[in-house]
Amino acid sequence: MREPPRFSVRLFAWIARRLLPEDFRRQLEAPLVDAFEDRMDETKGRADGAAVFLRELSSLIATAARERWREFGDAGRRASGEKFMLASVLSDLRIGARGLQRRQGFGIVGITALALGIGLNTALFGLADSVFLRPLPYPEADRLTVISMELAPAGTDGGFSASYLDLRDLGEENRSFDALALFLDWQSVNLAGSESPERVAVNFATANYFALLGFEPFLGRLFREESRLETPHPVAVLSHAAWQRSFGGAADVVGQRVLLNGWPFEVVGVLSPGTSDLGERFREKTGVYLPLSWARSLAQLDLESRRSARYVYGLARLRPSVSLAEARRDAGEISARLEKSYPDTKKSPLN
Amino acid sequence: MAPHVFEILLSLSAGERHGYELVRDIRERTGGVVDLGTSTLYAAIRRLLQEGWVEEAGEKPEARSSGPPRRYYRITPLGREAARLEVWRLEAAFKSARSLLGQNRAKGALR
Numbered sequence: 001m002r003e004p005p006r007f008s009v010r011l012f013a014w015i016a017r018r019l020l021p022e023d024f025r026r027q028l029e030a031p032l033v034d035a036f037e038d039r040m041d042e043t044k045g046r047a048d049g050a051a052v053f054l055r056e057l058s059s060l061i062a063t064a065a066r067e068r069w070r071e072f073g074d075a076g077r078r079a080s081g082e083k084f085m086l087a088s089v090l091s092d093l094r095i096g097a098r099g100l101q102r103r104q105g106f107g108i109v110g111i112t113a114l115a116l117g118i119g120l121n122t123a124l125f126g127l128a129d130s131v132f133l134r135p136l137p138y139p140e141a142d143r144l145t146v147i148s149m150e151l152a153p154a155g156t157d158g159g160f161s162a163s164y165l166d167l168r169d170l171g172e173e174n175r176s177f178d179a180l181a182l183f184l185d186w187q188s189v190n191l192a193g194s195e196s197p198e199r200v201a202v203n204f205a206t207a208n209y210f211a212l213l214g215f216e217p218f219l220g221r222l223f224r225e226e227s228r229l230e231t232p233h234p235v236a237v238l239s240h241a242a243w244q245r246s247f248g249g250a251a252d253v254v255g256q257r258v259l260l261n262g263w264p265f266e267v268v269g270v271l272s273p274g275t276s277d278l279g280e281r282f283r284e285k286t287g288v289y290l291p292l293s294w295a296r297s298l299a300q301l302d303l304e305s306r307r308s309a310r311y312v313y314g315l316a317r318l319r320p321s322v323s324l325a326e327a328r329r330d331a332g333e334i335s336a337r338l339e340k341s342y343p344d345t346k347k348s349p350l351n
Numbered sequence: 352m353a354p355h356v357f358e359i360l361l362s363l364s365a366g367e368r369h370g371y372e373l374v375r376d377i378r379e380r381t382g383g384v385v386d387l388g389t390s391t392l393y394a395a396i397r398r399l400l401q402e403g404w405v406e407e408a409g410e411k412p413e414a415r416s417s418g419p420p421r422r423y424y425r426i427t428p429l430g431r432e433a434a435r436l437e438v439w440r441l442e443a444a445f446k447s448a449r450s451l452l453g454q455n456r457a458k459g460a461l462r
Binding site: 016024027028030031032034035036038039055056058059060062063064066067 | 369370371374388389390391392393394396397400419421422
């Protein structure tokens with residue numbers, strides 16, 4: 001027979017009962033205390049018994065705190081019925097609260113975002129940054145909307161990039177937008193051909209993207225309209241900062257050839273200083289803009305072959321007479337029509 | 352995968368063990384580098400049970416002590432696969448690190 005538990009074991013069990021969440025205790029309290037007793041038995045006759053006990057105790061307290069936090073998060077997720085982690089919701093709230101604190105009285109919605117559920121659902125998702133933090137530096141920003149895709153169930157998981165083909169159809173069939181641009185903010189690439197090679201973040205965009213955001217060229221020109229993706233011309237527009245950094249502000253940059261991941265592009269323009277690309281507060285600042293058609297070669301993203309290729313976002317300006325709710329209904333109807341016409345899209349959502 | 356979770360899976364891949372046997376085995380195998388507290392161990396076991404990487408293998412008397420029977424655990428095929436994937440990832444990381452450090456040494460950056 002084992003001796004009655006020693007004081008250290010009884011103390012450990014007592015603390016465990018008070019600190020650990022009930023689920024954990026029900027499942028594992030007995031084996032945990034047994035294992036602790038085994039560990040203390042091992043220290044019999046050794047001088048490090050107290051040190052081992054203290055280590056076990058601190059491990060117990062840390063574990064209990066972690067398990068409680070996890071349980072708190074699980075409860076939050078169950079209560080909200082959404083997929084988001086509680087931590088993420090709390091973080092959003094903190095960002096929003098800080099923004100409101102900084103800009104009390106600022107109630108204008110700078111930009112709204114419209115989620116287009118292609119083959120799935122349609123709902124709205126909000127850009128807390130734009131709504132709460134700062135007014136967006138774009139003309140008619142209160143009529144701009146970002147179009148993204150949402151994964152079912154509705155209202156829980158928006159903001160995904162969408163299919164180029166679906167967005168193109170939306171552009172042709174909608175009755176709500178003055179203009180619809182497409183963009184694909186991509187990772188950094190190697191920019192060579194300048195003073196010193198560097199990594200720059202790329203945004204692939206259609207020509208009207210610049211007009212919607214009110215971007216003007218500081219030097220040269222911006223992109224010309226392309227109706228489809230089949231006639232790519234290798235041109236690049238540099239951000240003002242990238243031009244300063246990589247070319248030292250050289251005035252003869254327009255017409256120069258640069259290599260982006262080894263692909264030659266002709267610099268046709270430099271943006272005005274102070275232009276801020278969409279979403280730049282959350283990611284690396286865009287250094288170079290390329291025509292959307294170049295996503296195929298440079299990023300190996302084949303946008304046109306199938307509707308399940310979802311890499312692109314839309315940026316649209318609402319017609320003056322159209323409300324966001326009306327635009328959402330319009331987009332929802334088109335989305336439902338596309339879902340009917342292309343039922344296979346739904347089966348392979350993100351490939 | 353957290354190192355202690357990987358060690359637990361490795362220990363169990365050699366056979367069924369109860370909680371403190373795992374602590375002892377991991378400590379001996381790693382030369383004392385990984386010395387788990389029993390609470391950390393059981394928090395990990397709880398997670399592994401939930402993930403289906405480990406399952407309970409019943410209670411058996413403990414050979415080395417006269418105490419109550421101990422609850423044993425065994426690795427599941429899913430857990431074995433997870434451990435294999437982790438080995439694969441570590442091998443890739445190891446190769447990449449060795450190649451990078453080797454390159455640097457060639458340039459004289461590391462001696």
